[in-house]
Amino acid sequence: MSATPSRASDAMQAVLTAANSLILGKPREIRLSLTCLLARGHLLIEDLPGVGKTTLSQVLAKLLGLAFQRVQFTSDMLPADIIGVSVFERDRGVFRFHPGPVFSQVVLADEINRATPKTQSALLEAMEERQVTVEGETRLLPEPFFVIATQNPTHQIGTFPLPESQLDRFLLRLRLGYPDPAAERALLAGEDRRSLLNALTPSCQPEDLRAAQALVRGVHASAALIEYVQSIAAFTRAAPDWQSGLSPRAALGLLMAARAWAWLEGRDHVLPEDVQTVLPGIVGHRLRAVDESREVGAGETAATRIIESVALP
Amino acid sequence: MRINRPVTQRQCWWLLATAVSVLAPLARQLPLWLVAAITGTLLIRGLLTYRQWRLPPRWLLVPLTFIGTGLVLWHYRTLVGRVPGIALLAVLLSLKLLELRVARDALTVVLLAYFLVLAQFMFDQGIPAGLLAVLSVVITTATLAAASDDRPPPLALVRRCAIMLLQGIPFMLVLFILFPRIDGPLWGLPQDRHSATSGLSDSMSPGSIAQLAQSDAVAFRVKFDGPVPPQSQLYWRGPVMSDYDGRTWRVTQRNIVRPQVPYLIDNTARDAIRYELTLEPHGQRWLMVLEMPDAPPANAGLTSDLQFLSNQAVRTRLRYTQTSVPDTAFGQDETPQELASALTLPRSGNPRIREVAATWRVQANSQVGAGDTAITATPAADALILKAAEEFFLRQLLAYTLTPPLLGENAVDDFVFGTKKGFCEHFASAFVFALRAAGVPARVVAGYQGGEINPVDGFLVVRQYDAHAWTEVWLSGRGWVRIDPTAITMPRRIADNFISAVPSGEPIPLFARADLSWLRAVRNRFDAVANGWNQMVLGYNAAKQREFLQNLGIGEPDWRRMTALLAGICGVLMLLLTTWILWQRQKLDPALRIWQNFARKLERRGIQWQPWEGPLDFAQRAGEHWPERREQIHAFAQRYARLRYARTTDEGKTSALNALRRALRAI
Known part of the structure; x- marks a missing residue:
């Protein structure tokens, strides 16, 4: 079965519609998480427990028809618990590799900052390389491979905050936040979410996702737009508000996410508006304010400040 | 820039920085209480900015302004003049900062800062002052830029502002x-009672030159x-x-x-010395000249005892050329x-x-056979007396020192027979007295x-520590003869310089010390640059x-x-600059130029395009403000966005x- 452009696009719109019917009042966040996936990036969701982080990732995996594994991170977890382990089989006298939960298309790493840095880095390396090496043997991870990590706000007790270098590997960071009153009323009145989730059927084929990802890569970014993205990166480096500016990887990610957003909006070219829309998710976890106690220049504030400081070329 | 827009916190910081940068160099000229008051005001303003507290009300500011003006008036007894005027402006600047509400106030502060x-x-036109002023101008200009964005x-x-200033x-x-x-000066500045310059004065008492x-x-x-x-010929005549x-x-x-x-000078003679002298302002009227000079420079004249006097006190740097012939009687x-x-x-x-x-x-008179009466002045004996005096001073074994002991009522006796230690003024004074x-x-x-x-620029630099006093003795038939009593006892003072004549261990100016040669080299370089700037x-x-x-x-x-010529050259420069800017604009994407016209069009309707705003977002906002044209605006923005950001072919x-x-x- 071949995927045509319109087919891929329709499939993704269907995914969005279905997800919105299950997760109420969060269309923007759902669209952003799909954007992240289409840009082949990993997603970090940071929020309080119980606002629907896990549900969001499960819904996405189900609707896209992807294999889903959930790993609950704890402080006593070892890298092998994620990657897998070779076990000696006495009957046959050989070692056999038992793949860990990372060998899945969508991995939900729940409360990633509860694990020790060693375990965190095992997952994060797999995310970057899209492969793992166990006992000298390199094993490719499935395709597509998509990590959704959730993290509690770092000021909670018993957390190991992710270092900047690892945060940079997440393309977007989202905050879900509490639902608005209408959505919350609907949630309380409606059917049990778990049964709804179990009843969910995929809205698209794996080919559609692959096609969509390829199409996103083909979205046109004009010279003016590339100049705009570069000015944004340059501004974050020159401004005194942050400890360090955006890395080139972050700038690439910004452009890629903007492409994905533009494609979801049905355009074949990127507009500055697309860049501005995805910018809060890109900079929120990457820019660290010089004066962290004052929270100036963090998250949304940082994005607003950048947007309003960088003129369109 | 809209003139009634409120001043933001960032702009406040900029304005405070400007105030500090223009007021700090002036602090030296202002009385301490005023500096303290202004510093206090600026600190309070900084606190108000930091905490974002409300500004003091107008009923408080108006009396404060009157009090500030009154205090300046009370201190100087006038508001006219260089220092009082600047003190008043400094007070007003610091008080204006307490009244920063809208962009207009910020502009007032910036203009005041430029003037300051x-x-x-x-007060000072040297290179360091110039560099400091450049810094202040850059900060003030940046504040002006910040006032609009x-x-x-x-x-x-x-x-950006530094580049603008470079342009x-x-x-x-x-x-x-x-x-x-x-x-002459562009405007007549009232003379200041408060300014003081170092240099020779019109009187000399024991210790006054040693202090210099x-x-x-x-x-x-x-x-x-x-x-x-x-060196032994370099006697620069003053009072x-x-x-x-x-x-x-x-x-x-x-x-x-x-x-x-009053004498014949042959300025074509082989030993005639021609030179150009640049005199630092010293607040007195003497022009220093090498002995013995020819006609005085313009705006100057001679007194009967051959002092060269300028018509006015020397308050600005003065330059004159002069010819001197040494040993002219x-x-x-x-x-x-x-x-x-x-x-x-x-x-x-x-x-x-x-x-x-x-x-x-008595001895001299008897030698020339004029009897031994002490009262009769016999010209022929005068030369003998001079010789006796020189021998007498040599025999006294007087010592040269920068820190002469205090003298009693009979200063000459105390020096010659008692302490025997003195600087050039002691020697000259005692010798003339004798x-x-x-x-x-x-x-x-x-x-x-x-x-x-x-050695850097070949100028001879004469400093205050080269100040000296010597004597002139009148001999019949020869006229006034220069006798340097310091040289009699301490020939090295004249042959070399005063440092070599001073006993070791005495406090001498840092730069005059012979053992710090690297420091002197640095000083020489710096001095040559400063001199070049002056010239x-x-x-x-x-x-x-x-010329x-x-x-x-x-x-x-x-x-x-x-x-x-001035207008012509400036016009040509402007033309070149305008051409360049237009050419730069020509290089702009034509679509962007049409967009700028669109933005101007909407600005006339009161809809301001922010330079960071994307075309569709702006169209959305503009459509809400101008519903009658919403569709046209949207259509235009869509076309523009496609043209500028989508893939297009040339046709x-x-x-x-x-x-x-x-x-x-x-639209």
Whole structure:
């Protein structure tokens, strides 16, 4: 079965519609998480427990028809618990590799900052390389491979905050936040979410996702737009508000996410508006304010400040 | 910039930085209480900004302004004049900061700051002051930029303004070179009672020159036309002192009586020394000249005792060329009044030196066969007395020191027979006293002796520590003869410099010390730069301008031609700049130019496009403000976004641009 452009696009719109019917009042966040996936990036969701982080990732995996594994991170977890382990089989006298939960298309790493840095880095390396090496043997991870990590706000007790270098590997960071009153009323009145989730059927084929990802890569970014993205990166480096500016990887990610957003909006070219829309998710976890106690220049504030400081070329 | 927009917190910080940068260099000129009050005001303003507290109400500010003005008036007794005026402006600037509400207030502060930057030059025009002023101008200009858009990071603003100022340099140079100069200061500044400059004064008492020797400030600089004469010839004549009250020597008369020197000078002679002297302001009227000079420079004259006096006190740096011929005799036909005043002594005091002097007279008179009466002045004996005096001073084994002990009522006796330690003024004073006591006309000449060649630019630099006092003795038939009593006892003072004559261990100015050669090298370099600045920039007066323009082939320029030239060159520069800017704009994407026209069109409707706003977002916002044209606006923005951000071919682009123009007209 071949995927045509319109087919891929329709499939993704269907995914969005279905997800919105299950997760109420969060269309923007759902669209952003799909954007992240289409840009082949990993997603970090940071929020309080119980606002629907896990549900969001499960819904996405189900609707896209992807294999889903959930790993609950704890402080006593070892890298092998994620990657897998070779076990000696006495009957046959050989070692056999038992793949860990990372060998899945969508991995939900729940409360990633509860694990020790060693375990965190095992997952994060797999995310970057899209492969793992166990006992000298390199094993490719499935395709597509998509990590959704959730993290509690770092000021909670018993957390190991992710270092900047690892945060940079997440393309977007989202905050879900509490639902608005209408959505919350609907949630309380409606059917049990778990049964709804179990009843969910995929809205698209794996080919559609692959096609969509390829199409996103083909979205046109004009010279003016590339100049705009570069000015944004340059501004974050020159401004005194942050400890360090955006890395080139972050700038690439910004452009890629903007492409994905533009494609979801049905355009074949990127507009500055697309860049501005995805910018809060890109900079929120990457820019660290010089004066962290004052929270100036963090998250949304940082994005607003950048947007309003960088003129369109 | 909308003039009624409120001032933001960032803009407040900028304005505070501006105030600090322009007020700090002026702090030296203001009284301490005022500096403290202004600092306090700025600190309070900083706290208000930091905490974002409300500004003080108007009913408090108005009385504060009156109190500030009143205090300045009370301190200076006037509001007119350089320092009082600046003090008043500083008070107003700091109070205006408490009243920063809208952009108009910010503009007032910026303009005031520009003026205060200029005011610094009323006190100091040296290179450090210039650099400081450039810094202040950059900060003030950045504040001006921040007043219209405070979002860029501070360094970016500073850089942008620095570039703008650099672009202004061609205009600055043209204005500097061509702006018609007026001889003399541009405006008459009231003389300040508060300003003080170091240098020789019109009186000399024991210790006064020794005190001057602690200063290494430059007194004047000399550029010789030929080779530099030997140190022993470098006697720079200043005030001549003849009145003695037992302690202090004073200048007798200061009225100019002669237009010409009273002696014949052959300035074509082989040993004639031609030089150009740049005198630092010293607040007095003397012009230092190498002995013996020819005619005085313009605006100056001579007194009967051969002091060169300027018509006004020297308050600005003065430059004059002069020719001198060493060892020229003068005053053979000196008037009896002049000779009489060169013999006057207090009635009493210093009995021992008088006694010694009397014996010289008796011996000399008997040698020339004029009897042994001590009262009769016999010209032939005067030379013998001078010789006796020189021998006497040599025998006394007097010591040269920078820290002479205090002297009692009989200062000369105490020095010659008691402490035996003194600086040049002790030697000169005692020597003239002894000669006058013996009936030989003599007087004290103050000035500078020696100087140091700066190897970097070849100028001879004479500093305050080169200040010196020597004597002139009148001998019949020979006229006034220079005798340096310091040289009699301490020849090294004259042959080398005063440092070598001072015993080791005495406090001498840091830069004069021979053992710190690297420091001297640094000082020499710095001094050469400062001198170049003085000669080329500050000394660029009407005469230099004429000379420079003539070298350029502009002939004898009058102010009309110069103004025309000025306007012409500035016009050409502006034209070049405008062409360049237009050319830059030509390089812009044509779609972007049409967008800018669109933005201007909507701005006239009161819808302001923010330079960061995406086209569709703006169209959305503009459509809400102007519902009647919403569809046209959306259509235009869609077309523009496609043209600028989507993939286009060259043929498609031309027609798309035309369509975009049509869409703009449709609005």
